[in-house]
Amino acid sequence: MTSAAWVCAAVIPATPGTAHALQSQNASSPTPTPAPAQTNTSDTKQTVTGKASPADQNKPIVSNQEFESALPPLSDDINAPLEAMPTPTPTPSSTPAETTSLAQPSTTTGSSTQSQQSSPDGPITVAQPLPDEGELEKPLEPIATFDTQPPPTIEGVKQGKNTVIPYDTVIHGLDQVGLEGQFKDLSALEDGKGKAANATMISARAQSDKDLAVRLMQSVGYYDGTAITTIEPASDKNDNRVQVILTATPGKLYHLGTIKVSGDPTVPVGLVRKALPLKTGDPIDAIRVQAAEANVSLTLPEEGYPFFKLGERDILLDDSDYTGDYTLPYTLGVRASFGGFETTGKEAFSAKHIAVLARFKKGELYDSRKVDDLRKALVATGLFSTVSVEPKKTGEKGSDDTEYVNLMVRQRAGPPRTLAGELGYSTGEGIKLQGSWTNRNLFPPEGALILAGTAGSQEQGLSGTFRRSNAGKRDRTVSLTLSADHSNYDAYEAFTGTLAGRVSYDSTPIWQKRFTYAYGFELTATNEDTYNYSAGERQRKTYFIAALPLFAGWDTSDSLLNPTRGFRVKANVSPESAVKGGFRPYVRTMLETDGYLHVSDSLVLAGRVRVGSILGISRDDLPPSRRYYSGGGGSVRGYGYQQLGPIAPDGKPAGGRSLNEFSIEARYRFGNFGIVPFVDAGQSYESVYPKLSGLQFGAGIGGRYYTNFGPLRIDVATPLNPRPGDPKVALYISIGQAF
Structure with a gap:
C-alpha cells in the first residue's frame, strides 16, 4: 500500500x-x-x-x-555608506x-x-x-460633487435638542463639620445645576465630588474621613430624574501633638517659634496652619532676616491617639542691617534721590516694613511704569554682628506727561471746565511744570506752577505759582493776578498721611467791584494784598475721596494786609471738622461743622473776594453760590466777616451706585464772630457712581426756609463727596 x-x-x-x-x-x-x-x-x-x-x-x-x-x-567599515x-x-x-x-x-x-x-x-x-x-493616479473628485444634505428626519427622534438627564443632589455628613457650604461652592454636581447630558457625566461628577469631600474633611483635620456616592433612579418609572446621594463620614478629628521648628538659632532666641501661633491641642486645620506659617514669613524679615525662607512642613499622624507631630524647617539666612542703594533699568531718578525717600538710615536693623514704605513712596511719585525694591547681599560686616545689605531698585520710568480735565456744574456757578498739562519730571528729580486753565460761564483763568516733590526731604513739596483770573459772580466781578509760594507736607491718594501742614506767601493784585455804602452805589476798586497763609490738618479717615470712617480736622490761619489808601492788617481764620461713622458695609453717616472769622478789619475795607460767603455745592446746598449772608442795597451779596455751616449725610451704597439724602444749614454774618441765628436750611438727595478714582456726584437740593428770590431747586455735579 x-x-x-x-x-x-x-x-x-x-x-x-x-x-x-x-x-x-x-x-x-x-x-x-x-x-x-x-x-x-x-x-x-x-x-x-x-x-x-x-x-x-x-x-x-x-x-x-x-x-x-x-x-x-558586507564592508568592515562601520562608517561606510550603504550599498x-x-x-x-x-x-x-x-x-x-x-x-x-x-x-x-x-x-x-x-x-x-x-x-x-x-x-x-x-x-x-x-x-x-x-x-x-490607473485608479490610484486619477485625481480626487471635487468636494462640491459630494452630497452635503443632512440625513432625513428619523421618525420619533426630536431634532436640534440635546438629551438632558435631570438629577437632584443630596449631601449627608458634611454639615456635622461645617463644610457643607464650602462643598456646595466647589461641587461639580452643584455647578451642573441638576442637569447632565448622560449617565456617564453624572457618574464623573459624583466621583469628583466624592474626592472633593475627602479633601475638604482632611483640610480641617479629619484625616480618616471617607465618602461614598450612590446614584438612584426616581421611584416613578415615568420620571427620568435621578438622585445622587453623597454620604460623608468624617471620623475622628486630629489635633496637633508636639510642635517643633528646625533651623539655625535666631537673635534674639526663639523668634521663629514665637512668630508661629500654633499650640499643642489645636485642630490640624490647613487654613490655620498656612496662616501661621505666613505670619512667620512676614515676621522674620521685619526682625532683620531678609533672606529667611520656610521649608516643607512635616506632620506625622498617629491614629492611636489622633494626633499629629508638626515639624517646620527653615533657612535663616544672614542677619542684616541697611546699607546703601543701587538702581537699574530705565531711570526716573538716581539712587541719591531714592535715599531721600527712605525713612531709615545706614546701619539700622533691616525691616521689611520700611522697605515696603519706600516702595510705596516711589509709586506715589507717579514717575514709574514698574518699580520694585529688593535686598541684595554685600558681604560687608555691619554693626551688632549683622551684614550690610543694599536695596536694589529696579525701575522703569513711565510717561512723565499728563493731561487732566474736570467738568462740573452747579446753580450759581454755572458750567466750569478745568484742564491741565503736567510734566512731572521736567526738572529732575521730580521737578514738575503744570499749566492749567479754567473756562466757565462765570470764571476764566490761566496759571503756571513749578513744583518740586520730595524737595530735599521725604514728602516735602515746594511750589511757585503765577496766575491770572477773571471771576464774575453776583457778589463781585474781579480781575486778579497772583504770585504765590508754598511749602507743604501733603497727602496723596496712595500715601495718605495723618498730619499735614503748609505755609507760604501770597501777593495779589485785584480789581473788583464793591458796593460803597457811603456813596450809595457800586464802584470798582483796586487792592493789593500780601498774605502768609498757614495750614495744619489731622486726618484719621480711611480715604481721601471716599471716606467711610474716622474724622478730619483742618485749620487755616492767614495773616494778611490789604493796601488801599493805607496799610490794614487782619487775620482770616477757618476751622472745619468732618466725621464719618461706618454703620454697615452699605451705610455711612457723615457730618461736617465749619466756622470762620476775620479779625482786625471792617467788612467794607476788605476786598469782596476775601470776605466769607455761604451757599452752594460745597456749602449749603439748595441755595445759589455765595447767596447766603448780608445783602447790599442793590440786591447783591455783600459777604461778611464770619460764617458757620453744618451738614449731615446718609451715604447708602449698593454695588457701584449709591444714594445720599442730606440736610445742610449755614449763614454768613457781618459780625466778627458767627451766630446761631438766621440759619438757612437746605435738603435734598444725591446720586453717586463709584469709580476707581472717586465717586461721581450729582446732588439735587431745595431750600427748606427760602427767602424771596431763592431757587426752587438747585443742581450740583462734580467729582468726589461733598466733604
Whole structure:
C-alpha cells in the first residue's frame, strides 16, 4: 500500500525572479484526504496545493551553502555608506523536490495575476490581486460633487435638542463639620445645576465630588474621613430624574501633638517659634496652619532676616491617639542691617534721590516694613511704569554682628506727561471746565511744570506752577505759582493776578498721611467791584494784598475721596494786609471738622461743622473776594453760590466777616451706585464772630457712581426756609463727596 504525504504551505507574493522556499510538513493520517491550506492577509488571498515524497519531507528547502552565497558582501567599515541592493536573480533548483520556482510566466486578468508553477506532483496555482495603478493616479473628485444634505428626519427622534438627564443632589455628613457650604461652592454636581447630558457625566461628577469631600474633611483635620456616592433612579418609572446621594463620614478629628521648628538659632532666641501661633491641642486645620506659617514669613524679615525662607512642613499622624507631630524647617539666612542703594533699568531718578525717600538710615536693623514704605513712596511719585525694591547681599560686616545689605531698585520710568480735565456744574456757578498739562519730571528729580486753565460761564483763568516733590526731604513739596483770573459772580466781578509760594507736607491718594501742614506767601493784585455804602452805589476798586497763609490738618479717615470712617480736622490761619489808601492788617481764620461713622458695609453717616472769622478789619475795607460767603455745592446746598449772608442795597451779596455751616449725610451704597439724602444749614454774618441765628436750611438727595478714582456726584437740593428770590431747586455735579 502506497502512502502519500500532503504538503501545506503559504506562498508569499514575490518580485518576479525571486525564489521562495516551501517548508514541507508530515501528515499524520494513514489515509489522508487531500485538502488545500489557506493563508489570508490584508491584501492577498492565496491557495497552495502540492505533494512531496516521504524522503524529501525532512530535507531543507534551501541549503546553508546556497543561503550564505545569496547574501551580499558586507564592508568592515562601520562608517561606510550603504550599498545599493543587488538585483535579485532566480535561485536554480537543485532537485524538483527541494524548491519550487515562482518565476513562471503569468497571465494577468483585471486586477489579479494567476501564476502557473511546477512541482513534482503537479502545478501550483497562485492567485494574487494587484493594485489598479490607473485608479490610484486619477485625481480626487471635487468636494462640491459630494452630497452635503443632512440625513432625513428619523421618525420619533426630536431634532436640534440635546438629551438632558435631570438629577437632584443630596449631601449627608458634611454639615456635622461645617463644610457643607464650602462643598456646595466647589461641587461639580452643584455647578451642573441638576442637569447632565448622560449617565456617564453624572457618574464623573459624583466621583469628583466624592474626592472633593475627602479633601475638604482632611483640610480641617479629619484625616480618616471617607465618602461614598450612590446614584438612584426616581421611584416613578415615568420620571427620568435621578438622585445622587453623597454620604460623608468624617471620623475622628486630629489635633496637633508636639510642635517643633528646625533651623539655625535666631537673635534674639526663639523668634521663629514665637512668630508661629500654633499650640499643642489645636485642630490640624490647613487654613490655620498656612496662616501661621505666613505670619512667620512676614515676621522674620521685619526682625532683620531678609533672606529667611520656610521649608516643607512635616506632620506625622498617629491614629492611636489622633494626633499629629508638626515639624517646620527653615533657612535663616544672614542677619542684616541697611546699607546703601543701587538702581537699574530705565531711570526716573538716581539712587541719591531714592535715599531721600527712605525713612531709615545706614546701619539700622533691616525691616521689611520700611522697605515696603519706600516702595510705596516711589509709586506715589507717579514717575514709574514698574518699580520694585529688593535686598541684595554685600558681604560687608555691619554693626551688632549683622551684614550690610543694599536695596536694589529696579525701575522703569513711565510717561512723565499728563493731561487732566474736570467738568462740573452747579446753580450759581454755572458750567466750569478745568484742564491741565503736567510734566512731572521736567526738572529732575521730580521737578514738575503744570499749566492749567479754567473756562466757565462765570470764571476764566490761566496759571503756571513749578513744583518740586520730595524737595530735599521725604514728602516735602515746594511750589511757585503765577496766575491770572477773571471771576464774575453776583457778589463781585474781579480781575486778579497772583504770585504765590508754598511749602507743604501733603497727602496723596496712595500715601495718605495723618498730619499735614503748609505755609507760604501770597501777593495779589485785584480789581473788583464793591458796593460803597457811603456813596450809595457800586464802584470798582483796586487792592493789593500780601498774605502768609498757614495750614495744619489731622486726618484719621480711611480715604481721601471716599471716606467711610474716622474724622478730619483742618485749620487755616492767614495773616494778611490789604493796601488801599493805607496799610490794614487782619487775620482770616477757618476751622472745619468732618466725621464719618461706618454703620454697615452699605451705610455711612457723615457730618461736617465749619466756622470762620476775620479779625482786625471792617467788612467794607476788605476786598469782596476775601470776605466769607455761604451757599452752594460745597456749602449749603439748595441755595445759589455765595447767596447766603448780608445783602447790599442793590440786591447783591455783600459777604461778611464770619460764617458757620453744618451738614449731615446718609451715604447708602449698593454695588457701584449709591444714594445720599442730606440736610445742610449755614449763614454768613457781618459780625466778627458767627451766630446761631438766621440759619438757612437746605435738603435734598444725591446720586453717586463709584469709580476707581472717586465717586461721581450729582446732588439735587431745595431750600427748606427760602427767602424771596431763592431757587426752587438747585443742581450740583462734580467729582468726589461733598466733604
